[in-house]
Amino acid sequence: MKSDNLNILIVGVGGQGTLLASKFLGAVAGMAGRDVKVSEVHGMSQRGGSVITCVKIGEKVYSPVIDLGEADVMLSFEQLEAARWIGYLKKGGKVITSTQKIEPMSVVLGQAVYPANVIEGLEKSGADVTAFDAFSVAEECGSGKAVNIVLCGVLSKLVEDIPEEIWREALKKTVPAKLLDINMKAFEAGRNR
């Protein structure tokens, strides 16, 4: 995929760090000389609800929001959230999801069941799915909170026209200096998957 028209959807559960991922991708796009817009959800949904963040990169971007069938790639922090937002992916689009499961309250209370076949369902949909336990990978790099950067690392390998150096520079600009080591490791772990 190329950055002249690239819609990236980031989905997860409130508090998982989707906002930092969008800041990072925004910085990458800016340094690559592209137009970029980001749309975030603040407020109520951040309290453990389902959250979605959009990053749109291109020659000229109008709407900051990715709508149904418009995402080229989806970064998902939690597998159920990948399934919930799959309709926002273009036909045959790319899904990069962590296999982590976080039970919604309806499941905790026994009113609903966490579906067993999520990754399979995603694969059968026709999407190109990369699924792995990004939470464990992030923990191995030093912090479970670095899932966002692991997923961005995977994405970085797929975007053909933005050199690795720009991603690294952008990461330096995005994360606090004392956390750079962990995040750089997380980025590499994702990129080398």
Place this chain on the structure above:
Amino acid sequence: MNSDMELMLGNEAVARGAYEAGVITVASYPGTPSTEITECISKYDAGEVYCEWAPNEKVAAEVAIGSSFAGARSMCCMKHVGLNVAADPLYTCSYTGVNAGLVFVVADDPGMFSSQNEQDTRFHALSAHVPVLEPSDSEECIRFTKLAFDISEVFDTPVILRLTTRVAHQRSLVKTGPRSVPVKPYKKDVWKYAMMPAMAKKRHLVVDERQKRLENCACGLDEQNVTIPNVIEYAENSKEKVGIITYGICYQYSKEVFKDASFLKLGLTYPLSEKLIREFAANVGKLIVVEELEPFIENYIKTLGIEVTGKALFTNQGELGTAAVRKAYYGKDPDCEKLGEAVAIPPRPPVFCAGCPHRAVFYVLSKMGLRVCGDIGCYSMGAQAPYAAIDAVICMGASVSMAHGMTKAMAQCGELDRQKTVAVIGDSTFIHSGITSLIDVAYNKGISTTIILDNSITGMTGHQQNPAMGFTIRNEQTVATDLVKLANAIGITDVTVVDPFDMKAFREAVKGATERDNPSVIIAQRPCALLKYVKYGGPAHIDTEKCIRCGSCMRLGCPAINKKEDGSIVIDPSQCVGCGLCFGLCPKSAISK
């Protein structure tokens, strides 16, 4: 992107625009999606900009009005429902006009991401005769905010800068500029600033004259370097093609959907430009208005006798988007992925965080089977499963007065359990507009119980200081409103302060208060679990040997307590903060650290 450009949040760009325009005073009450504007302002040097969290939007607006009269450019920021609270000063300061520039930033929330209704601010503007600018990205947030101050001074009027959630919470590229501070001398002028009937009658004439000047300016008649940012972009052979009239975020959606159309992009959505609309309509084929919420622009165009389509295509419910606009006009469903086989996806609404003090409150209230009038804040989630403890939510402060109304009505109707009605309200919301309601309870011999959830912060909007905390927006220490003394001072002596995590004591306090035939206040005091200084010392765990899987702990509705597929109950260490609320609920004492 040029190296001198940066990616900036819409709200931050409004703050930047105000800063560059030389704003000196900013007063606001937090409210999604407007909160970050004032937070960003507070990061500028205190010597350059005075800013404050006011107790509510009315007070914020009046602070800004006073500051404008004094000669300093001033701004107040609020969400759409906040303008209802600030409507009183807005309508009359439309009559007085301003001295230095005065801007009301109002953020509407189509789609209700974090709101209780979808009202459309433009109708307030129409009714108050106040102009409305609507930016569509961060660059325009800066430019239009600066322009708003200029319009305010040139036309002697407050100006509304209207945002919607998608503009406030998008990031796009901007270039920042220098700050310049135009200060006006203060001049006493009662015929302009003291609105009594004789003066107001004269000022109403001024409002109408100003309205005509604004309409002319919207039609392209510039005044003192003020050019209204209404822009026409004609397509080739425009008469054969669709013409779109739109503004704000709807412009961005429309540009993606209608590749071959002509556009009239309105920067000023009130007053509307009759001349430009007539000219545009005459030069395009089918005329379409793309607008969210109410048909404000469409109705105006219809009064001109021009044929136009708007709400016949696009809903007034929720927000629009590229898919909705495309589907409405072209009838085309999005070409998107669908799950290969039916996977039932359980919803994931927001929940009380692990360690949240509200969880204990609603666990107890739900068990007691009381009628509960709720209020605006995180704790409105007490209406959801597993608590289902709240009966009604209307607006800021309404819990206290609704509970009073309920108990009075039930007394009149001879209901014996009338006392079993309580109001639940957060500390910041209580100060916003619960105090006057509580005075009503005391003054009019009410007997309802008001439970103030004092979590030492304004929580839902992302942690803003409030008067009960004793800290200002810039974290300077200040006096703290003493809630106990306040209740006493208005005549309520039955006041209990209790920690809701001591659920037995909390339950006793509520039981006692609702059984007594006098008005009462319970202050449930425990800080928000997300505050940095709140440390519970790490996750708890369940001893699976002792656990009998009775599920008592799960009824708390804590996101950290889960049941595994084999039926065992576990605590997720990545979510548990170790607050210990569940310890006492376990009949086998199986939960510990």
